[in-house]
Amino acid sequence: MTTAYTDLDTTTAAAEVYPPQEDSHLLIDVLVDAGLAPGARVADLCTGSGVVAVAAAKAGAAQVDAFEICPTAVAHARSNASAAGVDVTVHRGSWARAVEFAPFDVVVANPPYVPQAPVDDTAVIPGEAGPAQAWNAGVDGRLILDPMCAAAPLLLADGGSMLIVHSECSDVTRTLTALRGHGMNAEVVAQQMIPFGPVMTARAAWLMREGLLAPGCELERLVVVRADAP
Numbered sequence: 001m002t003t004a005y006t007d008l009d010t011t012t013a014a015a016e017v018y019p020p021q022e023d024s025h026l027l028i029d030v031l032v033d034a035g036l037a038p039g040a041r042v043a044d045l046c047t048g049s050g051v052v053a054v055a056a057a058k059a060g061a062a063q064v065d066a067f068e069i070c071p072t073a074v075a076h077a078r079s080n081a082s083a084a085g086v087d088v089t090v091h092r093g094s095w096a097r098a099v100e101f102a103p104f105d106v107v108v109a110n111p112p113y114v115p116q117a118p119v120d121d122t123a124v125i126p127g128e129a130g131p132a133q134a135w136n137a138g139v140d141g142r143l144i145l146d147p148m149c150a151a152a153p154l155l156l157a158d159g160g161s162m163l164i165v166h167s168e169c170s171d172v173t174r175t176l177t178a179l180r181g182h183g184m185n186a187e188v189v190a191q192q193m194i195p196f197g198p199v200m201t202a203r204a205a206w207l208m209r210e211g212l213l214a215p216g217c218e219l220e221r222l223v224v225v226r227a228d229a230p
């Protein structure tokens, strides 16, 4: 797999902007290697720093719309696109607003997907993990994944493709089942084992107790699910 990272200077990102991490880069690699971007109308649903949106634009997308709820991240995504010399329209607001601008040929998303323990552990998670709203996704990690899967038919043009990256801890089978239930052809097209980051380290014991992570496991499996509209 080739690696096609952008030149974003993440050291300038404020603590409230998710720094591009393994999940960001895995999603970019799949987008670029699949050749989905050239000429496409692309939506990046939870853009953060804009790293995926910028990569899509650099890979030849005809149009890129990015969506983000955090105002600081919106500012960073805009300035990172400008610094990269590419055209990305960054909308401030929920990813769900993308429906207003649909249909898209390609939809990419690295949403919050980490299951959230009932006891708030945010204080013990180092700032390098980025802001809590970038990863916390409810007790099963599906707070955004479920509505996003349900919205796929509303977002995609005929023959369009959606790429979603998330962890094994947030139930890959459920993502596949949901997307197929909404009429998509869906499969896992990439995966990567990574060492626990700060959030997983803080939550591993709880995730194992809940059966969301295999006992004794020391690595997390990231997957990219691709869903193709008929």
Ligand SMILES: C[S@@+](CC[C@H](N)C(=O)[O-])C[C@H]1O[C@@H](n2cnc3c(N)ncnc32)[C@H](O)[C@@H]1O
Binding pocket: 017, 018, 019, 020, 021, 023, 024, 025, 045, 046, 047, 048, 049, 050, 051, 052, 067, 068, 069, 070, 073, 093, 094, 095, 096, 110, 111, 112, 133, 134, 135, 144
């Ligand atoms: C895991 S980060 C991914 C950032 C970037 N796409 C990347 O891959 O590095 C998730 C991002 O989603 C944003 N976010 C959380 N809830 C959202 C929502 N309902 N709508 C849009 N963005 C949201 C967070 O602020 C955060 O920037």
